[in-house]
Amino acid sequence: MLEKLKTEIELQARHLEVLRVVAANQPIGIMKLADLLGLPYHRVRYSLRVLEGMGYIRASPSGAVATGRALEYLDGLDGDIDEMIALLEGMRDPSSQNL
Numbered sequence: 001m002l003e004k005l006k007t008e009i010e011l012q013a014r015h016l017e018v019l020r021v022v023a024a025n026q027p028i029g030i031m032k033l034a035d036l037l038g039l040p041y042h043r044v045r046y047s048l049r050v051l052e053g054m055g056y057i058r059a060s061p062s063g064a065v066a067t068g069r070a071l072e073y074l075d076g077l078d079g080d081i082d083e084m085i086a087l088l089e090g091m092r093d094p095s096s097q098n099l
Helices: 003-025 030-037 041-053 068-090 094-098
Strands: 057-060 063-066
Touching (some): 003 030, 003 041, 003 063, 003 068, 030 041, 030 063, 041 057
16 A cells, blocks of 8 residues: 555655755766766656756756755755654554554
């Protein structure tokens, strides 16, 4: 039942990793990005396309660049993750927490 959620979290984690590396190394080309991440070129390209569509990065002649929106997102990310963890914790069976 949670397999789809797990798969989506893993995909979002990859997009987040790409975004963090872009923000730290901008401007950065796709080949360098794939090399730094140790990911196949096609996966990095897909993540860049998704991030660009969300307005978190933009293409420049020198490579990908993080936008102001991306930097704001990264600044608030820990709070968002804490909220998700709380939601997941709330799904636990209360009777199993006493074991």
